[in-house]
Amino acid sequence: MYSQAWKRLKKHKLAMVSLGFLVVLSLIAIAAPWITNFSYFEQNADHALQSPNSTYWFGTDTLGRDLFSRLIYGARISLAVGFFTAIFSLVVGSIYGAIAGYMGGRVDSFMMRVADVLYALPSLLVTVLLMLVVGRGPLGIFLALGIVGWVGEARLVRGQVLQAREMLYVESARSLGLRPSRILFQHIFPNILGPVIVSLTFGIPQNIMAESFLSFVGLGLEPPFASWGTLANEGWRAYRTYPYLIFFPGVVLFLTILAFNFLGDGLRDALDPQMKKTG
C-alpha cells in the first residue's frame, strides 16, 4: 500500500518540490555551524544595519549581527519546535484516542467528554499561560504547545479506530484471542496510519506558526534563543526604515509553511485515492 502511495506522491510535482525544499532546509539547519560565516550571537556594532550585500547576504540587524546566520540558526529552533511538538501531540493523542475508540461505551464517552472540554479551550491563550509556568525557552514552548495540541489528534485517531474496530480483520484478530493492545498496535495502527501521517504533516506548520506568533508579540521565546518569530519581532521594531529585517524572516517562514501545506495536500491525495476526486 505504501509503495503505491509513494508512486502517487512522486507524480505530484508541487509536493515533491516541497519535500525537497524541506529536506534541504532541515539539512541546512542541522549543518548550521559549518555553513554560516558568522555565529548568530556575534555582535559587530560597526556593521549594524547594513543592507544585504556580499558579506552579509541578508544584511545585519541593529546590533550588527548577520541576519543570514541568525535565520539559519532560527530554522533549528522553529523546525525543532514544530516537529517535536507535532510528534508529541501525535503520540499522546493517538494513545488516548485509540484507547477511547477501542474500548467504546462508557469509557469512550467519558474520555471524549473530557477531550471536548479541552478542545474548546482557547488554545493560544492556554499556551501563553502554560509558558509562564514552564518557562520561555524551547522546552517550555514545546511543552505548552504539546499539552494543548494533542486533543485534536486524539479525536482523529479515535474516529479512525472506531471505524476500524468493525472491520473483519479486527474481528478475526479478536477471535484468535489476541490481546487488545496487540490488536491495536499491530493490526489497527498500520491501517489507519495514512490519515495520521497527513495530520502530522499539517500539524508541524501549525506549531511553527503558533510559535512564531507568540514570539512575534513577545510572549514566546526569550533571548538568547532565536526563532523565526523572535527575528520577526526584532525586525518589526526597525522595519519601517530597514524593511529587509522583517522581509527575510517572513519569506522564510512563509515558504516553509507553504511547503508543508503542499506536501500535506500531496500526501493526502496519495494516501487516500478516494479523496483525490473531491480534492
Added chain:
Amino acid sequence: MLVFLVRRTLTIFATLFVLATITFFLLRVVPGGPFDSDKALPPDIKANVEAKFGLDKPLAEQYVSYLVGMARFDFGPSFRYIGRDVTEIISDTLPTSMELGLYSLALAIAIGLPLGILSAYKQNTWIDFSAMFLAVAGISLPSYFVGAILIYVFSLQLNWFPPALWEEWVHKVLPTITLGTRPAALIARLTRAALLESIRSDYVRTARAKGLSEGKVILKHALRNSLIPVITLLGPLAAYVLTGTFVIEFIFAIPGMGKYFIDAVTNRDYPLIMGVTMVFGFMLTTANLLVDLAYAIIDPRIRVR
C-alpha cells in the same frame, strides 16, 4: 433538539469551569508574583498591597471568591491599571476586538465563498489551479508578515491608509485585510472541496437531467448542501479570528482586548489575564454552540445523534 441544546449548554459550563480552574492555578504556580517586578517593595508595603487584593488569604478561599465573583461578571480590580476594574477594561476594549473580528470574518466569507465556487465551477482549469494556489499561499502567510507588507506598501509608500490605531474607517481597512486573509483562503478551499463532492451526487445529476443551466445547478442545488461543512468551519474560524486579534492589535496598535492580554501577561496582572481568558473562552464556546445549532437546523440528520 432540546436534549441536544441542554447537553451542549452543560458542556459550555464545564468548559468554562475547567478554564477558570486551570487559569487560576496556573497563575498561582507561576514563579514570581505580580508585585515582585521592577523595584522591590519594602516587605510590609508588599504585604499591605497583597492584603488589599486578597493575595494573603488561603488559596482555597481565593479560589472560591474568584469563582463567585466570576459568576457575577466581577473579576475584581486590575493589579496594574490602578483604580480600574477588569470588567470595566474588558467592556471598554471588547467591542473593538469584536468589530475587528467580525469585519475580518465578513471579508473572509465575501472573498472565500465566491473564490471556492468559481474554482469548483472551473475545475481543473488554470483558473482553478491559480485560485487554489493562491488559497494555499493565503493559508501559509503569517499574519504579521501580511500586516508588515500592507503597512509598508499602503501606509509608508503610498500613504493611502494610516499604519496604526482604530478610529475612522480608513484605520480599519488594513487590519481587517490582514486578519481576514487566512480565513478567506480556508473558506475558499473548503467550499471548493465540498461543492465538488456534492456535484457528483445523484440529486445534482437529476437537476442536470432536468436540463437546468449549469449555473443554476451549482448555485441552487449543489451549493446548499456543500455549505454545511463550510458552516462547521466557522466555529474554528471564529476561534482563529478571535485569538488572531491579539497579533493584529499588536501590529496596528489597536486598543482591543488582545493588546491588553499581552500587556497583562507581561505585567503579571492576574485578574486581567483571567478576565480576558474567560471572555475569550466564553465567546469561543458560544460560537461553537451557535455553529452546532445552525448545523442541526440545516441538516436534520445531525439531530438524531
